[in-house]
Amino acid sequence: MGRRSAVGALGLVLGLLVVGTTSASAADPLVSQGKAVTASSVEGAGFEAAKAVDGSASSRWASAEGHDPEWIQVDLGSTHTISRVRLNWETAYGRAYQVQTSPDGSAWSDVYSTGAGDGGVDDLTVSGSGRYVRVLGTARGTAWGYSLWEFEVYGVGSGTPPVPGVGYPFGSRQQSYAAGMLRPSGSTSTVDAAVVDYYQRWKSAFVRQNCGNGWYQVISPDADHPYVAEAQGYGMVVAATMAGADPDARKIFDGLVKWKIDHPSSINPDLLAAEQDVNCRSVNGGDGATDGDMDVAYGLLLADRQWGSTGTHNYKQLAVRHINAIKASEINPSTNLLKLGDWTSSGDQYYYLSRSSDWMIDHFRAFRKATGDAAWDTIRTAHQNLITSLQQNFAPGTGLLPDFVENTNSSPRPPAGQVLEDPNDGKYWWNACRVPWRIGADAVTSGDSRSLDAARKLNTWVKAKAGNNPGNIGMGYQLNGTQISAGSAPAFFAPFAVVAATDPGSQAWLDSLWNKMIQTPIDGSSYFSASIQLQVMITVSGNHWIP
Helix, strand or coil, rough: CCCCCCCCCCCCCCCCCCCHHHHHHHCCEEEECEEEEEECCCCCCCCCCCHHCCCCCCCCEEEECCCCCCCEEEEEEEEEEEEEEEEEEEECEEEEEEEEECCCCCEEEEEEEECCCCCCEEEEEEEEEEEEEEEEEEEEEECCCCEEEEEEEEEEEEECCCCCCCCCCCCCCCCCCCCCCCCCCHHHHHHHHHHHHHHHHHHHHHCCCCCCCCCCCCCCCCCCCCHHHHHHHHHHHHHHHCEEEEEHHHHHHHHHHHHHHCCCCCCCCCCEECCCCCCCCCCCCCCHHHHHHHHHHHHHHHHHHHCCCCCCCCCHHHHHHHHHHHHHEEEEEECCCCCCCCCCCCCCCCCEEEHHHHHCCHHHHHHHHCCCHHHHHHHHHHHHHHHHHHHHHHCCCCCCCCEEEEECCCCCEECCCCCCCCCCCEECCHHHHHHHHHHHHHHHHCCCCCHHHHHHHHHHHHHHHCCCCCCHHHCCECCCCCCCCCCCCCHHHCHHHHHHHHCCCCCHHHHHHHHHHHHCCCCCCEEEEEEHHHHHHHHHCCCCCCC
């Protein structure tokens, strides 16, 4: 008898719904029994497809013998979030097969795949959504056909979205993650409720309506100024993602958009000025910062998909202008790498300096899709090449990246000392702590082999370094893994949950990181740590999607 657990991705549930591992998925009801079912073939009378969903372990569906591929699919009647599929094979089992979901019975997405089936009972934890669920057999385990005593699907019906005008309500998981990605143990409703609870506390601590003018802001008490572009970018991405869970999400988002429009960069006015003082006035030159601009553009694309662009603000138009401005002013044209901001130009000491935490690979994919500009493929590849090179040449045992990388035009390397912010600029410090989240976000959503490799290097190292105890993750490391600072901060431990989700053997490790996150109270003096943890929770719960 074979038993295995798999977690893939997709999902359609409203408001606050579920995630799973095998133990938790039992919390969701059986939704396939007695439903309409069809199959590619039937061996003969008495082996009809309906026999696999009749609740009886003594009747079965059997396909025609000696033929691949074959399939059986059940129509659940409406869109469901799927958390578990249980296959009770007869002797004629599938050696290679996929479990797939579909909204319409035509376009299919894998939520589980194996080439090493061994029969018996496969009790699979999955994450997906659709009206239809199919088992597609591509290689038989015997000379006969495929035969199932029972084909059971567990999940929650979502019907139509309960939030009018919201395209991707929080919890709906309408975009699939790569097959095999993990989720925290627990029902989807429990996990999503934890995210919403943390969001509400984050919102109370850091979201403000200061200085009038219809503005919303995310305050940054731990930054150099009360308002920084990085925080507003975080706020826009979060607000657009939480639509459907927070009825005020669009109001907050539009207030953040107005802030962006009213605080243009002094160099490229389609970008956001990086810093504002207590009176909400741009200061310190009023130029742009790449990290904030990347998230602002991404947040605008999310908003266009959530609410459309026919309201107060044309989100899509603003997004494309912002993306084009990033390309024009924050990409080094000779290296195709991100600069620190629109303020550095050819000939200055920072022109060939880049910050690893700005390298948001999934954002590059979204920019390519939104603009149709193939330059974003080139830009994405340049950053992935640099990640690979840095891991191989400077952190082969850890996969850690430094805060900053210098000499990007010749021999990219971590700086030996301070080049911009801190003597630890060449180490895994308060910028690079975000790298596992940023690399992992692309890995789980795209399944890109380079992102997966980079993420898994980080996960393998940190799991061993911490001895499977998230409390042992320190605040900063040399690239060889030597700890710089003791203590614990969500900015350092939370991002490792995203790379843990890429490793099928790290369920217990992911769960321990998740539990550490939900047990750590928000520190109202640290918007940085809390904002990172919130976005990590969104991603590992399966609620991150690419516009």
